[in-house]
Amino acid sequence: MNIDYDGHNSTNPNNNSIVENNNNNQLSLQVPQKYEDYDIIEELQCFNCNQHTFIQLNKKSLLSNKVVYYCTNCGMSFEKQGNGFKLVDISDKSNRMWELYNLKTLTWPEWERIANGGLSDKDQAEKDKQLAIEKQKELELQRKKDLEIVVQELAKGEVNLKPVSSPVILKKNETAYLSLPNITLSEPRAVRVSKSGGYGTSYRFAKGFSVHSGVGESRSVSHDEIMAIDTGTFVITNKRVIFVGNKKSVNIDLKKILSMTVYKDGISIQRENKQKIEYFTKTNRHSMDFTIDGRTHSLPLEGYFIKAIILGQIANL
Template identity: 50%
Template structure:
């Protein structure tokens, strides 16, 4: 078996173990204050928080002619028409640190702090560079982008690897921690 194939098998094995809650992490000294029986698993810096925002686009214009009635006096003969529409666009809300613990996912930025209890997560969608979350009592989807700037050292079948922290890896770790409840 080639080294690349063995690496792929080992990483998939580790992802399955993570998904089932069968991986352990060395506790970190975190920037957040941990609660009783809570351990920080990952701490990722320079992560962007994106959310959908309603953005209004307006445009208008005048159509018609101007008629001079007397010296210094003119009248506009025409009309002004304006059009305004609102649509949702993804906007970067803040940039900061994303900390995953065995109980929470916490984003701490300059303008916004987001504290998500892992048990309140309804859905996670992984991407190459991050994840999106839907959670209870929150209508807007939250996007955490930039996780692939970081890597994780793993051991699988007694082999050590360094893998990028893609959305698939983070989703597996979160699902594994949720499965422990």
């Protein structure tokens, strides 16, 4: 069906002004048959084909007011639904807009963004969310790599730790590099448990009646349990590992350390001339800041970190 209408230079799809007649600019347009009883309201530039062939069609009735936007060049067609616009048709079904959002109802700014290679608000939000997750994974991976480098460099004694104050009276040429309050000192303690047992024979001499004879015995068994001894300040210097508590103090020469075992919340140390292993826990409640290549990390002082610091000081003896 051919419809004559006068061109109007407008780009607002919500502008319902009637097009002024202009015989000098009159064009002959063809619209789908289903829109033949619609009135032409205005002419817009199509954001899909960039031609000035996007027309607004309007059909008023007692019960409704139907609004359609149709491009006579590329066949893109929208039906207004509430505050949104539903993409109902386009000539080229391989068009990106149609493949992604055919029969979807979106806002006009969304359609303009999609025509320029963008996404709907919902899809863009999901994409941003995924990008944020990927970014966080990259940061975590980088943090892990940085942590490995820091631990390696600490263990080799190649990290310049800053001196700190501590409650320990330091010796000549001794410097404290770590001082952690509220650390728990634990040691193995022997615990005795009494166990009883026996043996014997039962004799049944009538239904429901029996007699048991035998011998009973009791014995005491001892085993070690790790028990908290004291709470105090844990200090690492360039010469010693020191614990200053309310009840007990520990002074470990770095040269006397035989082995160390790491835990998530601390470390245990075995040293010369000391049969019992000493456990220092709750170190992970503290943290230390490190900067590597401009990236600063606050790292919890778990056992492997404490061990690396001690190994670094031993390496520099």
